[in-house]
Amino acid sequence: MALIVHKYGGTSMGSTERIRNVAKRVAKWARAGHQMVVVPSAMSGETNRLLGLAKELSPSRPADAYHRELDALAATGEQASSALLAIALQAEGMPSVSYAGWQVAIKTNSAHTKARIESIDDSKVRADLQAGKVVIITGFQGVDEGGNITTLGRGGSDTSAVAIAAALKAHECLIYTDVDGVYTTDPRVVPEARRLHTVSFEEMLEMASMGSKVLQIRSVEFAGKYKVPLRVLSSFTEWDIDINEEAKSGTLISFEEDENMEQAIVSGIAFNRDEAKISVLGVPDTPGIAYQILGAVADANIEVDVIIQNISKEGKTDFSFTVHRNDYAKAIDLLKTQVLPKLGAQEVTGDAKICKVSIVGIGMRSHVGIASKMFRVLSEEGINIQMISTSEIKTSVVIDEKYMELAVRALHKAFDLDQIPADSARQS
Ligand code: ADP
Ligand code: ASP
Ligand code: MG
Numbered sequence: 001m002a003l004i005v006h007k008y009g010g011t012s013m014g015s016t017e018r019i020r021n022v023a024k025r026v027a028k029w030a031r032a033g034h035q036m037v038v039v040p041s042a043m044s045g046e047t048n049r050l051l052g053l054a055k056e057l058s059p060s061r062p063a064d065a066y067h068r069e070l071d072a073l074a075a076t077g078e079q080a081s082s083a084l085l086a087i088a089l090q091a092e093g094m095p096s097v098s099y100a101g102w103q104v105a106i107k108t109n110s111a112h113t114k115a116r117i118e119s120i121d122d123s124k125v126r127a128d129l130q131a132g133k134v135v136i137i138t139g140f141q142g143v144d145e146g147g148n149i150t151t152l153g154r155g156g157s158d159t160s161a162v163a164i165a166a167a168l169k170a171h172e173c174l175i176y177t178d179v180d181g182v183y184t185t186d187p188r189v190v191p192e193a194r195r196l197h198t199v200s201f202e203e204m205l206e207m208a209s210m211g212s213k214v215l216q217i218r219s220v221e222f223a224g225k226y227k228v229p230l231r232v233l234s235s236f237t238e239w240d241i242d243i244n245e246e247a248k249s250g251t252l253i254s255f256e257e258d259e260n261m262e263q264a265i266v267s268g269i270a271f272n273r274d275e276a277k278i279s280v281l282g283v284p285d286t287p288g289i290a291y292q293i294l295g296a297v298a299d300a301n302i303e304v305d306v307i308i309q310n311i312s313k314e315g316k317t318d319f320s321f322t323v324h325r326n327d328y329a330k331a332i333d334l335l336k337t338q339v340l341p342k343l344g345a346q347e348v349t350g351d352a353k354i355c356k357v358s359i360v361g362i363g364m365r366s367h368v369g370i371a372s373k374m375f376r377v378l379s380e381e382g383i384n385i386q387m388i389s390t391s392e393i394k395t396s397v398v399i400d401e402k403y404m405e406l407a408v409r410a411l412h413k414a415f416d417l418d419q420i421p422a423d424s425a426r427q428s
Contacts, residue, residue, distance in 0.1 A: 002171035006026060007174070039160050075101070110148065180250055207358075231253065359374055
């Protein structure tokens with residue numbers, strides 16, 4: 001008997017029929033003798049619907065003006081789906097109880113709409129499991145010190161599930177979704193994308209942070225920190241498939257790297273349309289300018305990604321970086337009103353129509369020329385590279401948004417990701 005955490009995404013919870021299917025699947029696992037904790041997302045479209053209602057009522061206010069209320073609002077989506085799942089399980093004859101994050105309690109900091117989990121009290125959950133109940137805990141949310149409901153950022157139910165699995169020292173955390181695993185790239189953009197049997201934790205971390213929305217980045221960070229065994233698999237199979245087959249299906253996020261992994265130089269391609277580029281032009285090239293620009297941005301709680309500083313000409317330089325598109329207007333405004341006057345820089349410009357495309361693979365550590373191949377492929381497609389950033393196992397480029405799909409497809413083909421032999425240990 002093992003303690004298992006299941007997480008079901010929005011599409012998997014998208015209708016009463018699907019919720020019934022989830023209930024039957026969970027009941028199958030419980031009847032096989034496992035202690036089950038289930039973390040559902042809101043029914044698909046619900047979070048967007050709720051946030052849309054708020055926007056209708058207050059279109060002109062800055063987005064963070066009512067963050068506390070947005071969290072209270074958005075958290076109801078998961079509360080509804082969790083209660084519905086508990087009802088469906090009980091209808092299947094399976095004892096179950098649902099809890100909102102604050103009832104557990106899942107304690108977070110107070111960064112509304114992007115809160116971080118700080119602690120989880122497992123006492124109630126353990127008592128219920130001991131009493132033979134399936135425990136359902138809302139994804140995406142927690143409660144801060146002041147008793148305010150918080151949410152963990154879009155896609156945050158993945159993080160709830162992994163954090164709960166870590167707190168309970170679960171045997172495994174299974175992330176059920178609308179694809180049957182982690183692919184070489186988003187199969188909705190490249191139909192030739194192939195499912196990976198295993199992906200190393202480090203690669204998954206890079207892919208998630210570079211925009212592969214199949215797992216929220218923080219869930220992968222949690223899995224790494226607490227060594228939570230993690231698997232991504234389909235919720236769209238028949239609920240009554242053999243449990244042992246099901247337990248082996250999908251993609252395992254592996255903490256061990258084997259030789260096969262090094263063979264595939266590039267394992268995946270990630271892309272992100274959520275960023276915007278900001279340039280501060282004509283900055284005096286003196287010590288401390290990066291700090292003055294980026295320090296102000298960080299103080300405003302805005303995360304910065306790719307950064308470039310140009311070679312200086314006549315004592316002046318240009319400084320560019322990317323931020324999340326949601327923070328774009330706020331960052332530009334901040335730089336214009338507070339930083340530019342102090343720095344004596346000439347101009348702040350920006351471009352919200354960019355995207356970032358990244359190739360990821362632990363094989364890149366031991367092979368040279370991978371980045372240059374990426375640049376060649378893009379140049380052959382006539383795609384201009386605006387910014388580049390690299391790490392040991394990834395190379396990212398910032399390009400015009402309109403070339404994103406072309407770039408991803410061309411790179412997927414050029415790195416033979418559609419052609420990896422079927423008997424390779426990593427592919428199916
Ligand atoms: P859920 O609602 O279950 O959390 P998400 O929509 O958040 O599901 O994540 C699953 C989606 O992630 C898939 O439908 C797919 O379009 C997208 N995706 C992006 N990159 C990948 C990838 N490398 N492998 C698999 N899916 C990916
Ligand atoms: N319902 C939330 C969202 O749509 C959280 C999640 O689905 O993971 O972002
Ligand atoms: Mg998701």
